[in-house]
Every structure is written in C-alpha cells, then in structure tokens.
Amino acid sequence: MESPSENGAHLSAPTVDSQAKDPSVFMLPPEILSLVCGFLSKRQLKRVRKVSKTWERAAVPYLFDEIYMSLNMADLRIAKLMILQFKQYIRTLIFSSACYTDMDRENFDKALSYEGSDMETDSDIGYSEHSFKLYRIARKNQEENLKTGLVSAYLSFALTSCPNIRKIILTDSPSSRSMSRKSLQVFEPRRSKICLLEGCVLEDNDHFPSAVRQSGFLRSGSHNPWRLILQALSVTDSNVSELTMVPVNNETMMDTSAFSMSPGELSQAKICFHALTKFRLTFAWDREQFSTDVDVRYIHRNVAKFLRRAVNLECLALIALEEHESVAHQSYPLHEVLGKCTFPKLKSLIIGYFEFTEVELLSLLTHSKRIQQLTIECSILKEGSWVRIVDWARASLPSLKNAQLNQLYGGFEDPWADTEYMDVYGHVGEFLFARGGNPFTVDALAKYHADWDAGRTRIDPCGGEIYTDICDRYH
Structure with missing residues (x-):
C-alpha cells in the first residue's frame, strides 16, 4: 500500500520482514x-x-567474552572501554608482552632496508624519518606505561571489574591493531597529520620493520609480564582457574626473571595458585642473566613453591627450553621443579625438555592415578628403564586414554643404551592400550631401528609425518 507525501512523491509503506514470520x-x-x-x-x-x-x-x-591488553596505550584504552560496557561477559584476558626494542636511526634504517626499502629518493628518506618518529613515540609510551605502573593498574582493574574472568593467556604475539590508525593517533601529538606521505595507509609492516618489534619479554624483573600478572592476581580477589603461556617465537620468547622473587613477594603471589585447575608454562633459562647453577636452582625452587600450592590442578604442561640455540637441547632436573608436588586431581600431564629418574617420575605419577593424557617428550631418563615405566603405566593408570612418549633418551638396555627414540610408528600407544608389545625391549628396538633404516615412516590421515615439534603441538 502507498500513500502520497506532502510534495506529491509516493512513499512505500513499511512492510513486515518475511523472516519475522519464520518461527x-x-x-x-x-x-x-x-x-x-x-x-x-x-x-x-x-x-x-x-x-x-x-x-x-x-x-x-x-x-565480547575476551579482552586483549598489551603495553600499548591504545590497547589498554580499548580494553577499558570493553570492560566498562561488557564486563559481565568477559571470561578470558589475553596479555601480550610484545614490545619495541631500543634502536637508533642508523639501525632502524638498516632494518627498513633489509625489508625492501633502499632509501634512495627524497620520498624514501621522508618515509624513514616519519617511521622513526612514530617508532620513538611508541617506544617512549611503552616505557612510561611500565615505569608508572599503568600496565599493572590496568591488569588489576580488569581482574577486579570482571568477576567472570577464569582464564589468562600470556602471549608474545602483537595484536593486529597494535599499530593501526587509531593506535598511531594515540601516539601522535594533537593536530598533527597521521602520515607525511600521500596515500599512506599506516599498516604495521609499512612503518615499523619487524626487527624493532621484539616478540619476547622485557628483561627487567619488575616489568616481566609473568611478574605483572602474578602481582595483579595477588592483589585482587579474582577466581582465575587457568594460566596459559602461548609463545610464538621460541627463540627469544621469555626469560625466568618473573620467578626470581623475594620471599615476601613469593608468599603473596603464590596464593592464587591454589585455585588453579589448568597451568601451562613454557619457560627458558637466560644464561646471561642467571649465569650460575645457584641462580638456576633458586628459580627452580620458586617455580616449585608456586606449583606446590596448586593441589587442584587438572591439567599441567611444563616445557623447559634453553634460551640460546647453542645449548638448546639441554634438559633440566624435574625433581627440582616438581619434586615435592602432588596433584591428586590431575587428568593431563605434559612435560618436555626435562631429565629425571624412574623413581622420580613414578613418584609423581603415583599421586595422579586419574591421568587421562600423558605426554613425555624431549626428555632424558638418567636412571631406570623405559620398559618398567610403560609397564607400570599400563598396569596402574586405568583412566589413561591418550599417551605419547617421544624423542626419549637414556633408559635403554645394551646395545641401544645411547639411542634416541622417536615414536613415529605409534608403538607406545599400541602397547599402553593392549594392542602390541612393549616398544622398549631389546627385540622391539631392533625391529624399530630396522624399520627406521629402511625408511618406513608412519603417515597421518592429513598427509606428512606423524611427528611434529613439541612446541608447535602444544602451543
């Protein structure tokens, strides 16, 4: 039906959306x-x-079930607006440690040149000057946010204001909006142009070379992201049940300065671990900062004190990496981190890059008879036998549904005492679930090496070898 308007035109009468009738x-x-x-x-x-x-x-x-926070002021302000509007829905807090390294103009230009800009024309030089100016402003803002405690205040505000936050994810991946147009407007002085170059879209890769964006954690203990999160948890009455570290760059992703706490700080921060049900930590020892065995053992003990409080854990993943490539395959004593810990409610255990004895491992598993998933990779058995360990697991873990024991060292009988075991054929799982023999006996290892030498590999349904790197698999 149509009706004439005052000026003679005809306006269509509103019609009911046909979909509105669809029950x-x-x-x-x-x-x-x-x-x-x-x-x-x-x-x-x-x-x-x-x-x-x-x-x-x-x-x-x-x-709006999650918020993203970082060292950038723009991200903090956006997070605050989301909290004020949607705090009752927020259940996950993602905190990024991505920061900007200190770089002078010469090195900045070298980084730009490395990424394809040779700085040969006046336009190139103007581009470099503007990019460097924005970079220095961005870095200065990050440093001020840390020194003034603003980042810590925002974290505490989020945990205090959002009663339903149960999960915190610590990552070293920058947000896609970390250097967006809005973010740069925050850094730029008022009334200044966004960009000096005509037609510039201000994308992250166009202004800041990747070399200036460090995908790791700051070295200062008071500015370490783990320390900031632990402090925020300790001063708020939050009910966070899951702490997860999701690193992207496994070379420079973190150090352990967050755990080099004084007794008072440690006592205050570890209170929050009692409520945790899931904890995933990929950590590395920085040999330049913690150069002696005494320093390393001190950090080991602090990690152990945290985890000793976590008696309600259901999922635990610990991956210990050496930060420097030259000693990347060094393993660390499991008993120093988990020696006196018991997890009676544990259902999933993932450990990698550790060394332990048969007694130490079975002592941990004995207190965790509810385990449904067991993963041990890139680890060394100093004393004992893998044969006895998998025999015990098969007989004593009735709830076990998934098990992966891969890239193992030590714990093998002669002539395979120095072998490395990579379970590309799935023999460990077949044995644990009563579909095959013990893969670590001398006869089984001989057959395994014969298959390996013949080039026979197991292929997964999606194509490619079944084995993938442990860090890629769990992070």
Whole structure:
C-alpha cells in the first residue's frame, strides 16, 4: 500500500520482514539461540548481532567474552572501554608482552632496508624519518606505561571489574591493531597529520620493520609480564582457574626473571595458585642473566613453591627450553621443579625438555592415578628403564586414554643404551592400550631401528609425518 507525501512523491509503506514470520528463526527460546551462537566465529557473531535485538542479546556474550591488553596505550584504552560496557561477559584476558626494542636511526634504517626499502629518493628518506618518529613515540609510551605502573593498574582493574574472568593467556604475539590508525593517533601529538606521505595507509609492516618489534619479554624483573600478572592476581580477589603461556617465537620468547622473587613477594603471589585447575608454562633459562647453577636452582625452587600450592590442578604442561640455540637441547632436573608436588586431581600431564629418574617420575605419577593424557617428550631418563615405566603405566593408570612418549633418551638396555627414540610408528600407544608389545625391549628396538633404516615412516590421515615439534603441538 502507498500513500502520497506532502510534495506529491509516493512513499512505500513499511512492510513486515518475511523472516519475522519464520518461527524457526525468531521464536526459538533464548537458551537455543545461545547454543547456536556458541558455534559461530567472531566475524559471524558480528553479522548475527545486527539481525534483531533478540539475536543481539544471544550473540553479545560470545562476541565480547575476551579482552586483549598489551603495553600499548591504545590497547589498554580499548580494553577499558570493553570492560566498562561488557564486563559481565568477559571470561578470558589475553596479555601480550610484545614490545619495541631500543634502536637508533642508523639501525632502524638498516632494518627498513633489509625489508625492501633502499632509501634512495627524497620520498624514501621522508618515509624513514616519519617511521622513526612514530617508532620513538611508541617506544617512549611503552616505557612510561611500565615505569608508572599503568600496565599493572590496568591488569588489576580488569581482574577486579570482571568477576567472570577464569582464564589468562600470556602471549608474545602483537595484536593486529597494535599499530593501526587509531593506535598511531594515540601516539601522535594533537593536530598533527597521521602520515607525511600521500596515500599512506599506516599498516604495521609499512612503518615499523619487524626487527624493532621484539616478540619476547622485557628483561627487567619488575616489568616481566609473568611478574605483572602474578602481582595483579595477588592483589585482587579474582577466581582465575587457568594460566596459559602461548609463545610464538621460541627463540627469544621469555626469560625466568618473573620467578626470581623475594620471599615476601613469593608468599603473596603464590596464593592464587591454589585455585588453579589448568597451568601451562613454557619457560627458558637466560644464561646471561642467571649465569650460575645457584641462580638456576633458586628459580627452580620458586617455580616449585608456586606449583606446590596448586593441589587442584587438572591439567599441567611444563616445557623447559634453553634460551640460546647453542645449548638448546639441554634438559633440566624435574625433581627440582616438581619434586615435592602432588596433584591428586590431575587428568593431563605434559612435560618436555626435562631429565629425571624412574623413581622420580613414578613418584609423581603415583599421586595422579586419574591421568587421562600423558605426554613425555624431549626428555632424558638418567636412571631406570623405559620398559618398567610403560609397564607400570599400563598396569596402574586405568583412566589413561591418550599417551605419547617421544624423542626419549637414556633408559635403554645394551646395545641401544645411547639411542634416541622417536615414536613415529605409534608403538607406545599400541602397547599402553593392549594392542602390541612393549616398544622398549631389546627385540622391539631392533625391529624399530630396522624399520627406521629402511625408511618406513608412519603417515597421518592429513598427509606428512606423524611427528611434529613439541612446541608447535602444544602451543
């Protein structure tokens, strides 16, 4: 139906959306709509939110269920706005340690040149000057945010204001918006142009070479991201149950200065570990900062004191890496980190790059009879036998559903005493679940090496070898 307007034009009368009559879409109970939204991606949720107010109410809790924070002021301000508006929905806090290294103009230009710009024209030089100016402003802001305690304050504000945060993810990956147009506007002085170059889009890679963005953690203990998170947890009444480290760069991702705490700091921070049910930590020893065995053992003991409080853990993953490539395969004593710890509720255990004895490992597993997943990789058995360990696991872990023992050293009988075992054929799992013989006997190892020498490898359903690097697999 149409009606004339005052100026003679005809306006279409509003029509009822045909979809509004569809009971399968618009008359579903809120619980069903919520379940549907739980299977959608963030991009899909953004579109669904625009359908109607009913769909918006169902989509918002999933669309704003996590916040991202970093050392950049723009990210902190965006996080604050999200908290003020959607704090009841936020369940995950992602904190990035990505920062900007201290670099002079000469090295900055070298980094730009390395990435494809030779600085031959006036336009190139102007580009370099502007990029370096933005870089220095960004780095200065990061340093000030740390020195003034602003980052720590924002973390505490998030944990205090969002009662439903249960998970904290520490990453060294920068946000896609870390150097976006809005972020650069925060760094730039007022009334100044965003960019001096005509047609510039201010993408991250166009202005800052990747060399100036450090994917690791700051060296100062008071500025270490782990320390900041532990301090925020210790001064707030939060109910976080999962702490997870998800590193991207396994070469320079972290050091252990966060654990070199004084007794008072340690006592205050470890309180939060009692409530944890999931804990994943990939840590490295910085031999330049902690150069003696005494320093390393001190840090080991501090990690152990934290984990000793975590009696309610259900999932534990510990990967210990050496920070410098020259000694990247060095392993560390498991008993110094987990020697006196007991985890009666543990269901999943992942350990990598450790050394231990048969007695030490079985002592840990004896207190964790509920284990459903057991993964031991890149580790050394100093004393004992892998044969007895897997025999015990098969007989004593009735809930075990998945087991991977890969890239193992030591614990083999002659003539295989110095062998390295990589379970590319799945023999460990076959034995543990009663579908094959013990893979670590002398006869089994002989057959294994014969298969290896013949080039026979196990292929997974997606193609490629079944074995992948431990850091890629669990992070």
